[in-house]
Amino acid sequence: MIKVAVSGALGRMGANIGRLVNEAPDLTLVGGIDVREGTLFETEVVPAAKIDEFLKEKRPDVLVDFTVAAAAVENVRAAARNGVALVVGTTGFSPEQREVIRGAVEGNVPAVISSNFSVGVNIFWKLVREAARELGDYDIEVTEAHHRHKKDAPSGTAKTILDILDEEIGNREKAYGRVGMTERKNEIGVHVIRGGDIVGDHAVLFAGNFECIEISHRAYDRAVFAQGAVRAVRWVVGKEPRMYTMQDVLGI
Numbered sequence: 473m474i475k476v477a478v479s480g481a482l483g484r485m486g487a488n489i490g491r492l493v494n495e496a497p498d499l500t501l502v503g504g505i506d507v508r509e510g511t512l513f514e515t516e517v518v519p520a521a522k523i524d525e526f527l528k529e530k531r532p533d534v535l536v537d538f539t540v541a542a543a544a545v546e547n548v549r550a551a552a553r554n555g556v557a558l559v560v561g562t563t564g565f566s567p568e569q570r571e572v573i574r575g576a577v578e579g580n581v582p583a584v585i586s587s588n589f590s591v592g593v594n595i596f597w598k599l600v601r602e603a604a605r606e607l608g609d610y611d612i613e614v615t616e617a618h619h620r621h622k623k624d625a626p627s628g629t630a631k632t633i634l635d636i637l638d639e640e641i642g643n644r645e646k647a648y649g650r651v652g653m654t655e656r657k658n659e660i661g662v663h664v665i666r667g668g669d670i671v672g673d674h675a676v677l678f679a680g681n682f683e684c685i686e687i688s689h690r691a692y693d694r695a696v697f698a699q700g701a702v703r704a705v706r707w708v709v710g711k712e713p714r715m716y717t718m719q720d721v722l723g724i
């Protein structure tokens with residue numbers, strides 16, 4: 473039995489992960505952490521300030537974190553202090569926050585950290601990399617759309633797309649939307665849409681003379697991220713104490 477705790481327990485993703493863990497015969501939900509009060513499938517949800525006591529008392533094998541960047545950094549540090557493996561899906565980290573996470577994790581606990589836990593998006597990133605290798609001289613535009621409540625922009629998944637493009641074609645200027653008299657040069661256009669209950673759409677357009685190729689992914693239900701995160705929970709237990717990505721989990 474793998475004991476699992478969820479931070480961000482009362483959020484959209486926390487609820488989805490709680491449900492899957494609760495239903496899985498090989499996983500036990502030991503409780504949740506949130507800044508709000510509530511319960512997660514009849515387990516206790518404790519305030520974020522009490523995370524150390526909670527981890528010492530419940531002794532989960534894995535803490536799954538889907539919160540907000542500043543909170544996730546503190547939760548990762550607490551898990552690392554208490555020898556609890558991590559699955560982190562929170563997005564919007566600054567480079568400094570990433571370094572704090574790396575420092576807390578490396579040599580202490582295994583941690584799968586990914587801006588997107590869906591299998592499809594991990595394949596989509598591979599396809600984007602392959603296309604960029606061949607089409608680096610095409611004009612490139614990145615588009616993403618999410619629900620009206622999403623806090624960070626561009627999405628973590630879109631930032632990963634930009635990192636892949638930088639790695640394959642060199643670091644190009646990014647144009648975050650365009651307005652007024654603009655002349656296209658070598659920049660990568662980045663376009664963010666927020667509305668309604670869109671779960672998560674991403675597309676990369678490569679436009680050349682006489683042709684365009686567009687690679688896109690659409691998530692219909694956030695259960696797809698929760699399923700991937702639970703797959704990472706099962707995988708991370710017993711791994712060497714360092715940072716991993718979903719690509720490691722999937723072996724791709």
Ligand SMILES: NC(=O)c1ccc[n+]([C@@H]2O[C@H](COP(=O)([O-])OP(=O)(O)OC[C@H]3O[C@@H](n4cnc5c(N)ncnc54)[C@H](O)[C@@H]3O)[C@@H](O)[C@H]2O)c1
Pocket residue numbers: 479480481482483484485486505506507508520538539540541543544547560561562563564586587588589590624628694697
């Ligand atoms: N990696 C992925 O596959 C993936 C998929 C979807 C969402 N996300 C990311 O996951 C995060 C959460 O998304 P969401 O839609 O569930 O958001 P949400 O706002 O519905 O949920 C976040 C929850 O975290 C709680 N919280 C805030 N501070 C906390 C703290 N210090 N400790 C514990 N809990 C705290 C909030 O009260 C809330 O219940 C976002 O960063 C989002 O971008 C990642």
